[in-house]
Amino acid sequence: MRTIKSLLLLALLSMAIMSCDDNGEIDPIDENPEEVLEGISGNMNEIEFERGETYKVVGDLTVPANQSVTIPAGVTLEFQEGTNGEAWFIEVLGSLYIQGEEGARVTLTASEALINSPKNNGTGQLWGGVIGTNVAGDLVILYTDILHAGGAAREENVMTQPSTGGGGELSAGDASYAIYYIRQNEMRQDGIFVLNNSRIAFCPDDAIRINGGKTLMTYNTFEVTGGTGGDAVNIKAGTSGDFGFNLFYNLATNGLKSADTGPGERGKCHTNFYNNTILNSGYRRSEPGRGAGLNYESDAYGDVHNNLLVNNRFGLRLVSGESQPRVESINYGYNWNYGAVQTITDEFYPTSATTSVGLIGNDPRTPVPTTDIAGAPKENDPMFENYDPSSFTFGGNSNVSTDPLARNIDPIPANADFHLKAGSPALTGGKTDFEPVHAAYTSLDGALNFAPPAPKAHFGAFGARN
Template sequence: MMKKVLHPWIMMLTVIAVITACGKDDPAPANRDDDDDDKPDTELPEGSISGNLAEIQLTSGESYTVVGDLTVPEGESVTIPAGTTFEFELGPRNEAWVIDVHGSLYIEGTANNRVVFTASEDALASSRNRGYGGLWGGIFAGRKAGDLVIEYADILHAGGIARAGTIMTTEESGGSGRLSAGDVSYAMYYCRPDGERQDGVFVLLHSRIAFTGDDAIRTNGGKTLMAYNTFEVIGQTGGEAVNIKAGGSGDYAFNLFYNIATNALKSADTQSGERGALETNFYNNTIVSSGYRRVDPGRGGSLNYESDAFGKAFNNLIVNCRYGLRLNKGESEPRYNALEFGHNWYYGQVSEVTDNFYPTNPTDPSIGLIGTDLPIPSSDRIGAAGENAPGFVNFNIASFTWANRVNNDPMPSGADFRLQTGSAALTAGTSEFEPKFETYTTLAGKVYEAPMPETYVGAFGTE
């Protein structure tokens, strides 16, 4: 019999310590030379899967134990139906199994019947589980991939140690996104290298990505829409929720980011995608208690543009984060004459936070263009410590302390980041701009519309 689906919230509540990814200096698991290393020696037990996903009949409502790498071959299209759960076992040498996508992958959960990717019960109970993911590899769309479309999915405890022969450690990663065996990996990856195919889209909607040791998502090119998602406890001593490189233009809106090691969203026109046109719009996002696990001074904490990237950043609600919207100053400056920003709302419980909304001290390593070379928008809501509380329905922003800012605590049970009726934040935004792309169309012809901006700040509006 197949195992019953494990609800991700129940799993979160029953497991106190979630896993950690090993550092980049940790030794890589040994790899055998034969091509059958990742294949079981005997017939798989009922409910266990590995190998070619295009040859596996998946049934909605069933749970599958993953005991080896899964692949979507080039030119193939795989759909994962609503209600499906994948539980990834650790390999015999603690290998982190991956889903390597060379074709197109469509993950079609629904609001009441989500798709779940998580570690197995044994992996979660193991000593490798320290709270930062890494018990399975991730979902990696390589340079030959078509679409990667994910709706209503939970992607938990991913970002395991990269292994030789998978997309992330070979030329299939598209060049500059490549990792070495032994590196901490991402939870998801999508690439469109310059000079190679540029069709297809990366769409992520209504999904939850939690517990990773480095970036949750890295893109190296590719038209991208990410909206209505939750990112939680991303990165150990560094890592963005979404790290966008050259060619990855798109819209990133109505997302919640909680306890991110560095930035929620970072855009930099570097690496292997098409250069010179990285336009990313960051709007109506809520970012809470982020930026404090990044050990480097002056690095991140909410939203970041650098290295000739540009776009629009409006209506973002940034609460108790290390820094505000940061436009890099110096050699890696963004294309600031093509950037538009404003109507962003900041709250800091202590002065150490409010002093770094837009730091202007020339000796401050976090100094950026805003407040120095560029004016602070008059439409932004900025105040002293404890001022401008947005009025969340259920979240105690006053519980933040400077002494306890560095942690890997998950979101409190029952947290509700909608705005209370009467909150001034409900009318502090602007709708006077357009998404980067009106629509995102898959290779199969399905059309996704980018959400229009709202006149409230943050991701949720009222009850």
């Protein structure tokens, strides 16, 4: 493996051959310069990424403005710890295409030394993240595993600069996100953000924060995202798109949350949430009344159907009060709810029993839908191929901060299979006659085109295993 930086250093070493020491003798040549030169950083356009290769990242990486970088299938980036404990970032000012393939996935992860160190508390922060700025073009990530991200931002990082919105999305020292993308109001609005067939696991706050942009997220897995807060996907103003067939497991707060707030253009937060499976989530959010599986608020709107919500702290939450969503443009129903204990079934539609009062069933404009599946504890088991939700235990919403679930960061069990068994009642009954937000998502150069998958009649991300 050679980078431009490495070649430059090799040239300097070659020049050193002609130099002499104080005694007039020629200095010895380093017979193995690769040991010194190993590692990549800086301008990613100067790095020749090769399919299937592993690269050690020893500094921040940058996609320059008005340029594009492609990371091919099978590549692994191992982010090392900086000399002063720095977490290294990928900062995107141009377009980044991470093009893993089925059977040849791309992996972005921390070094083995960091993963095995005391710094690894199970919720990431071992390296930075993939950070799109307000001058970035496309961000397309396919068949990629993004693990242990969310490290602390530094003063020189784009996450603390105006290029990520206002005075910067974060302050130096704040835990970052695994992925960030922004389309700031009155700045460029073209380009797409696509995340398909990927996995994001172990991060301290939001796994993804989107401040505007045309966005497609399908067939992904989100696992153990957030420490004591943070959504898997936190969607802000100006974002529009389709989010379907994703699996969410053991999240701190929401799986998907839309809110028409932040630095994006107002009035465009139109997001469809459909055929997603969300399990065991919302319990690490310490504030009372927070932690729904799906959440719309602050003038956000869209279609929300065919989702399978299992043992979450709250069900679909349409926020009441001043922060309520665009009620007249919310289409909901045909969602499947399962709870193993009474305190969960009581909150399929957040009620006055907690501080998380939602609109559904509490406002005449938003009745409890007759098309939903919602019953007593342990009723309506969706019948997963290899996962039993009936053993789930929870002390109750009033004492979630002291409940053992507030400290649960267990990953998905190794043999779990969230497909539905033959004969599962959740295989049929979903709604399929609604349109996507966008019919197509096309890259700036026209080379990549993605169509959102059509909704399926089964509930959740997976139907029956073939």
